[in-house]
Amino acid sequence: MKPALYYLALIAVIDRRLDELHEDVGELPEQVHRARLAVEHHQALVTETRSIIEEIRAFRARAHVTIQELRDREQRLSEQQFRVRNNREFDALTREIQTVRAERERVEQELRNSVTKLENLEAILQRQEEELARAQQELAELEHALQLLSSDQNEELMQLQQWRQRLSEKLRGELLAEYERIRTFHPDALVPVRRESCSGCYNRITPQRLVEIRMHRDRIFRCEHCGRILYPEERLPELEEVAEAIA
Numbered sequence: 044m045k046p047a048l049y050y051l052a053l054i055a056v057i058d059r060r061l062d063e064l065h066e067d068v069g070e071l072p073e074q075v076h077r078a079r080l081a082v083e084h085h086q087a088l089v090t091e092t093r094s095i096i097e098e099i100r101a102f103r104a105r106a107h108v109t110i111q112e113l114r115d116r117e118q119r120l121s122e123q124q125f126r127v128r129n130n131r132e133f134d135a136l137t138r139e140i141q142t143v144r145a146e147r148e149r150v151e152q153e154l155r156n157s158v159t160k161l162e163n164l165e166a167i168l169q170r171q172e173e174e175l176a177r178a179q180q181e182l183a184e185l186e187h188a189l190q191l192l193s194s195d196q197n198e199e200l201m202q203l204q205q206w207r208q209r210l211s212e213k214l215r216g217e218l219l220a221e222y223e224r225i226r227t228f229h230p231d232a233l234v235p236v237r238r239e240s241c242s243g244c245y246n247r248i249t250p251q252r253l254v255e256i257r258m259h260r261d262r263i264f265r266c267e268h269c270g271r272i273l274y275p276e277e278r279l280p281e282l283e284e285v286a287e288a289i290a
């Protein structure tokens with residue numbers, strides 16, 4: 044039977060690995076979220092540009108008919124001018140012709156402008172579609188990474204949690220509770236003694252205390268400076284030792 048401190052040290056090793064796993068996965072969901080927002084943003088730009096292009100195309104499809112209609116109307120009004128009975132009627136028709144002609148010229152100008160506008164917008168659309176494709180690619184990669192990590196991690200997490208449970212059954216409840224309490228402010232709540240110092244805070248341990256720590260391995264000694272539990276070895280046990288320890 045190994046001393047309780049050894050099992051606690053194994054729990055500390057498991058916790059260190061669990062913390063690492065949580066850190067690995069920690070960044071990814073946030074990155075996936077940001078990538079998803081980026082895709083939505085690029086998608087909105089593409090949709091907007093496409094709808095403007097559609098509007099211009101629809102205008103161009105209609106414009107020739109509109110221009111022809113305005114021409115016909117102008118023609119009819121000009122013919123009516125030959126049949127007027129007085130100057131007042133003649134002037135009224137002249138004003139109407141001017142209005143129709145101005146409208147036709149406006150549509151013709153807009154039709155000419157729409158060529159350049161379309162060219163510019165299509166270039167913009169192409170850029171936006173490329174950016175959207177890049178954003179979608181990035182999102183897909185991140186989602187894939189998260190998925191892979193999660194499935195690998197789930198397996199490891201479950202194994203570690205199972206080991207941790209088995210080890211904790213070998214410990215007195217107060218001991219584990221004390222360790223958990225220290226862990227709320229020092230994630231590495233149990234540390235090896237290295238070069239006669241606490242390897243958590245690097246403060247020296249007096250020679251007399253060192254002797255005590257090494258002699259009473261069934262007792263718990265805490266660093267007088269930082270409060271971490273001191274493990275009287277140069278290093279913590281290896282994770283690989285767990286299987287044997289709980290066998």
Ligand SMILES: [Zn+2]
Nearest residue numbers: 241244266269
């Ligand atoms: Zn310390």
